[in-house]
Amino acid sequence: MAEIVCKLLIIGGGPGGYVTAIRAAQLGIDTLIVDEGPLGGTCLNIGCIPSKALIHAGEEFHKLTEAATGGSPFGLSAASPAIDLGKTMAWKDGIVTRLTGGVAGLLKKAGAKSLRGRASIRDGKTVTVETDLGPQTVHAETIVIATGSEPVELPSLPFGGKVISSTGALALTQLPESLVVVGGGYIGLEIGTAYAKLGVKVTVVEAAPRILPVWDAELTGPVAKRLAALGVEVMTGAKVTGLTDDGETLQVATDDGSDITLAADKILVAVGRRPRTQGFGLEQLALPMDGPFIRIDNQCRTAMRGVYAIGDVTGEPMLAHRAMAQGEMVADLIAGQPRVWDKRAIPAVCFTDPEIVSVGLGPDAARRDGQAVLVGTFPFRANGRAMSLAREDGFVRVIAREDNHVVLGIEAVGAGVAEFASAFSLAIEMGVRLEDIADTIHAHPTMGEAIQESALAALGRGLHL
Amino acid sequence: MGNSDNEIFVIRMPDVGEGIAEAELVEWHAQPGDMVREDDVIAAVMTDKATVEIPSSITGKVIWLGGKVGDMISVGADLVRISPDANAQIEAAAPEPAQAPPATPDAAPSDAPEPAPEQKNAAPAKPATDAETHSAKPAAPASGVPARHVQPPRRAAGEKPLASPAIRRRALEAGVDLRRVSGSGPAGRLTHADLDAWLDAPESAPVTGGRVRRTEVTEIPIIGLRRAISRKLGQTWSKVPHITIVEEIDVSALEELRAGLNAERKEGKPRLTILPFLVQALVRAVADQPDMNAHHDDEAGQLRQFAGVHVGIATQTPQGLKVPVVRHAESRSLDDTAIEIARVAEAARDNTALRDELSGSTITITSLGALGAIATTPLINAPETAIVGVNKMAMRPVWDGAQFVPRKIMNLSSSFDHRVIDGWDAAIFVKRLKTLLETPALIFVEG
Numbered sequence: 001m002a003e004i005v006c007k008l009l010i011i012g013g014g015p016g017g018y019v020t021a022i023r024a025a026q027l028g029i030d031t032l033i034v035d036e037g038p039l040g041g042t043c044l045n046i047g048c049i050p051s052k053a054l055i056h057a058g059e060e061f062h063k064l065t066e067a068a069t070g071g072s073p074f075g076l077s078a079a080s081p082a083i084d085l086g087k088t089m090a091w092k093d094g095i096v097t098r099l100t101g102g103v104a105g106l107l108k109k110a111g112a113k114s115l116r117g118r119a120s121i122r123d124g125k126t127v128t129v130e131t132d133l134g135p136q137t138v139h140a141e142t143i144v145i146a147t148g149s150e151p152v153e154l155p156s157l158p159f160g161g162k163v164i165s166s167t168g169a170l171a172l173t174q175l176p177e178s179l180v181v182v183g184g185g186y187i188g189l190e191i192g193t194a195y196a197k198l199g200v201k202v203t204v205v206e207a208a209p210r211i212l213p214v215w216d217a218e219l220t221g222p223v224a225k226r227l228a229a230l231g232v233e234v235m236t237g238a239k240v241t242g243l244t245d246d247g248e249t250l251q252v253a254t255d256d257g258s259d260i261t262l263a264a265d266k267i268l269v270a271v272g273r274r275p276r277t278q279g280f281g282l283e284q285l286a287l288p289m290d291g292p293f294i295r296i297d298n299q300c301r302t303a304m305r306g307v308y309a310i311g312d313v314t315g316e317p318m319l320a321h322r323a324m325a326q327g328e329m330v331a332d333l334i335a336g337q338p339r340v341w342d343k344r345a346i347p348a349v350c351f352t353d354p355e356i357v358s359v360g361l362g363p364d365a366a367r368r369d370g371q372a373v374l375v376g377t378f379p380f381r382a383n384g385r386a387m388s389l390a391r392e393d394g395f396v397r398v399i400a401r402e403d404n405h406v407v408l409g410i411e412a413v414g415a416g417v418a419e420f421a422s423a424f425s426l427a428i429e430m431g432v433r434l435e436d437i438a439d440t441i442h443a444h445p446t447m448g449e450a451i452q453e454s455a456l457a458a459l460g461r462g463l464h465l
Numbered sequence: 466m467g468n469s470d471n472e473i474f475v476i477r478m479p480d481v482g483e484g485i486a487e488a489e490l491v492e493w494h495a496q497p498g499d500m501v502r503e504d505d506v507i508a509a510v511m512t513d514k515a516t517v518e519i520p521s522s523i524t525g526k527v528i529w530l531g532g533k534v535g536d537m538i539s540v541g542a543d544l545v546r547i548s549p550d551a552n553a554q555i556e557a558a559a560p561e562p563a564q565a566p567p568a569t570p571d572a573a574p575s576d577a578p579e580p581a582p583e584q585k586n587a588a589p590a591k592p593a594t595d596a597e598t599h600s601a602k603p604a605a606p607a608s609g610v611p612a613r614h615v616q617p618p619r620r621a622a623g624e625k626p627l628a629s630p631a632i633r634r635r636a637l638e639a640g641v642d643l644r645r646v647s648g649s650g651p652a653g654r655l656t657h658a659d660l661d662a663w664l665d666a667p668e669s670a671p672v673t674g675g676r677v678r679r680t681e682v683t684e685i686p687i688i689g690l691r692r693a694i695s696r697k698l699g700q701t702w703s704k705v706p707h708i709t710i711v712e713e714i715d716v717s718a719l720e721e722l723r724a725g726l727n728a729e730r731k732e733g734k735p736r737l738t739i740l741p742f743l744v745q746a747l748v749r750a751v752a753d754q755p756d757m758n759a760h761h762d763d764e765a766g767q768l769r770q771f772a773g774v775h776v777g778i779a780t781q782t783p784q785g786l787k788v789p790v791v792r793h794a795e796s797r798s799l800d801d802t803a804i805e806i807a808r809v810a811e812a813a814r815d816n817t818a819l820r821d822e823l824s825g826s827t828i829t830i831t832s833l834g835a836l837g838a839i840a841t842t843p844l845i846n847a848p849e850t851a852i853v854g855v856n857k858m859a860m861r862p863v864w865d866g867a868q869f870v871p872r873k874i875m876n877l878s879s880s881f882d883h884r885v886i887d888g889w890d891a892a893i894f895v896k897r898l899k900t901l902l903e904t905p906a907l908i909f910v911e912g
Contacts, residue, residue, distance in 0.1 A: 338637045344625075404652035406627060431627035431654050 004138045006032040008334055009127055011119045011280060012146035014041020016311030016323030018103050020144050023331035025112035032138060033107065034129050036118040040100040041148055043320040046167040049099060051190055053092040054170060055351055058194035065199065073390040083198055086173040121281035124304050142306045142334050145294065146323065147280060149273040149312035156242035157182065162266050166191060169268045175200055176265035180250055182240050184211035186350040188270030189223070193353050196230045203233045203262060205252055210236055212350065216362055222393040222413050223352045275313040290315060298341045300330050322346050345428040347421040354394045355417050359424035360409030363399050372402040374434065376458025378450040380414050382465045385445040391415035396450040398434065398458055405433040414447065423451060434458050474523050476545040478538045481510060481517045487537045488512050491689045495527045497555040507545050510538065511689060515820040525549040529556040535688035628655035636660055690785040701847040704763065706883040711840040712895045716858060717873045719905045734800060740778070741802040743830060745908050746901040747853065748774045748795045751828065754894050758827045760848040761882050768885050777826030777846050778806055782814045788846055789813040790826040830855065841878045850885055854878035
């Protein structure tokens with residue numbers, strides 16, 4: 001058995017792992033990154049990137065369909081559109097390949113080594129990697145666990161046959177006629193909306209009283225409206241109990257006590273993700289946990305010296321950018337630099353239609369924190385750019401402390417508002433006050449003007465409403 | 466001034482002087498929850514002239530105070546609420562803006578009356594309403610000040626310091642705990658300059674020689690008499706163009722006279738300082754130049770000359786500078802003047818002077834006594850037009866034409882409102898004072 005010695009071993013090649021590797025290698029640390037799959041992890045391969053490609057394809061097709069059915073508000077028309085889903089998926093895969101190749105190139109450029117294979121921890125310094133060429137033993141001074149997360153499977157609805165996970169949903173080569181999405185969270189709604197726009201009859205089954213329960217009803221309202229307009233049937237307060245005996249039909253128990261069945265060509269189970277803590281020998285380290293997650297401190301250190309953990313395996317929010325920020329910090333720490341997790345906010349984006357973005361605290365959360373708050377809202381129906389896009393749904397909302405006007409949170413729902421995340425995050429991280437946003441010139445005509453207007457509204461001096 | 470409203474007695478800010486719209490709260494003698502008896506002093510307020518104690522008009526439990534020390538309270542505004550019921554609940558302390566508007570336009574929300582500690586948590590948080598969520602207008606802070614004018618509150622315990630990521634990283638790398646650094650930016654935000662300042666002079670950086678740099682800054686609100694002085698002198702300085710003349714006075718003869726008179730003092734007669742002589746010299750001098758014993762009324766565009774000479778005596782008191790007044794000095798004898806100077810100065814020091822004893826002067830004398838320096842630049846006690854400053858007396862050699870002789874010399878530094886008094890007239894006035902003081906018999910010559 002060959003033995004590899006390195007200073008830093010990273011288990012997991014997702015956004016957290018590969019960023020750690022690039023940064024560590026840049027800092028001159030002898031780094032090895034191990035993943036059994038292609039680099040880029042869930043995000044690049046079967047998550048963020050491919051889903052956004054599908055969502056975009058769905059949107060384009062939807063526009064064509066509108067034009068073909070006389071529904072275009074712009075006066076456009078088209079002949080009956082068609083989609084070759086196989087070609088769409090190939091295009092999507094092309095993006096994924098370019099990006100994963102890009103990651104490999106970045107690692108190489110930084111001087112990090114990568115190894116494809118299944119890692120198995122033997123102790124805090126030793127990992128065995130099952131590679132195509134046989135097992136390799138890696139001795140490392142420091143280990144970073146970045147194993148990410150995986151879709152939760154419902155016991156009553158195991159993956160297989162017509163029951164698919166998000167991974168499967170992003171790899172369909174033929175459009176199903178009907179799709180039932182189990183789970184009204186952001187993954188299910190993003191993919192469900194994309195398929196609805198591609199002409200699939202989509203039904204969403206959510207156990208909670210409303211969709212996207214992470215956000216408040218005001219923020220998710222425009223999404224619910226749009227889903228209805230797209231013909232997506234949303235069943236809330238509805239619990240999936242399993243398939244009928246023939247395995248063809250979904251059984252659903254509703255809150256009002258009735259049992260119904262739903263026929264569907266495909267059933268996407270998107271009820272959440274769980275940290276990947278099994279199957280790689282984590283139990284050998286017997287690390288203290290926080291529920292299902294590995295317990296870490298504010299420097300991503302686990303209870304064992306020289307063993308760090310980052311990303312989805314360490315807790316909510318399970319988001320790629322959180323993992324990347326943690327990875328960058330951990331690399332610096334390993335290089336001996338003083339770093340500590342002191343982020344004020346982690347942006348959350350939902351690529352439904354319309355999109356939702358939230359950074360920091362919402363009004364309810366801020367009040368729960370005991371803050372007296374000012375809330376300013378500006379709707380896109382009063383925004384010229386939104387009108388010109390025929391997308392007047394949604395709004396921007398800013399939440400600030402009443403006493404000193406320091407902004408605690410900024411949220412938006414609307415077409416394309418995901419791109420606001422940068423501005424929102426920068427504002428919160430810089431500790432801006434309402435006056436800072438209000439007194440910053442926002443370009444006209446853009447949807448971003450609504451950000452300034454929301455701050456003006458919170459200050460009681462709104463201009464355009 | 467008390468009235469009853471649902472069994473709650475309200476004591477309002479009384480009218481504490483003619484033309485006074487507001488008074489500064491300088492002392493509370495009771496706190497919410499305290500029982501007070503009728504006629505117990507509850508508060509002390511100060512006008513620009515005098516401190517006035519405000520008694521309770523009933524017996525009961527104080528349930529609400531209308532401000533905190535240093536606040537300006539409008540005449541007629543609720544000052545104290547008292548319930549005759551000893552078990553009454555203490556009210557939230559924020560005054561309703563309509564009843565007690567903050568008198569200072571720039572009063573910050575943090576100036577709003579502090580609730581008593583036990584009720585801080587009891588004050589209900591503003592409920593979330595639809596109106597607020599849509600936020601056409603922000604909720605006005607308690608003081609009724611527009612929401613824009615916010616002051617950085619001090620950081621609460623456990624609150625993260627407000628700083629950009631770059632500053633946070635710099636601090637971490639420099640080993641600085643930002644919680645110990647105070648921020649100079651809006652809402653207490655820390656700037657790179659704040660961090661630089663800290664790094665230049667951290668709290669207790671060891672320095673060679675075993676001495677420690679002290680960087681703490683103590684902030685003391687300028688309230689009470691000091692605020693009145695500050696406001697008044699600031700106005701005087703900015704509004705009145707001063708000219709100051711310093712003249713040397715040979716007080717050898719005056720001192721000889723004073724020593725002689727004091728040596729023969731009978732029981733019950735006051736010891737004479739130089740001040741009563743100066744007051745009487747002023748009475749003589751202003752008789753020839755009434756512009757010096759006058760008020761310059763800016764608003765009316767009038768110079769108001771007074772027949773009576775009311776001499777203000779600038780007096781250092783434990784509370785700060787006050788100017789008690791010797792009224793009608795023209796009608797007083799030397800002894801009477803001395804007695805009156807002593808009396809009003811004592812009243813000012815004891816804080817027992819009445820409003821009339823602290824107002825209405827027509828010309829002022831300021832003296833630093835033995836500390837009086839060689840020359841000073843006195844500020845006129847506006848709206849007066851002249852002030853005479855007494856400098857320190859010292860034995861100095863004076864050339865008498867043949868030789869140097871020791872003489873008791875005391876300079877006078879006198880300032881004049883140049884808008885109404887020309888330099889020429891000011892010089893004549895000072896020369897007249899010099900003549901009178903150098904030949905003191907002239908002070909007492911009739912006619």
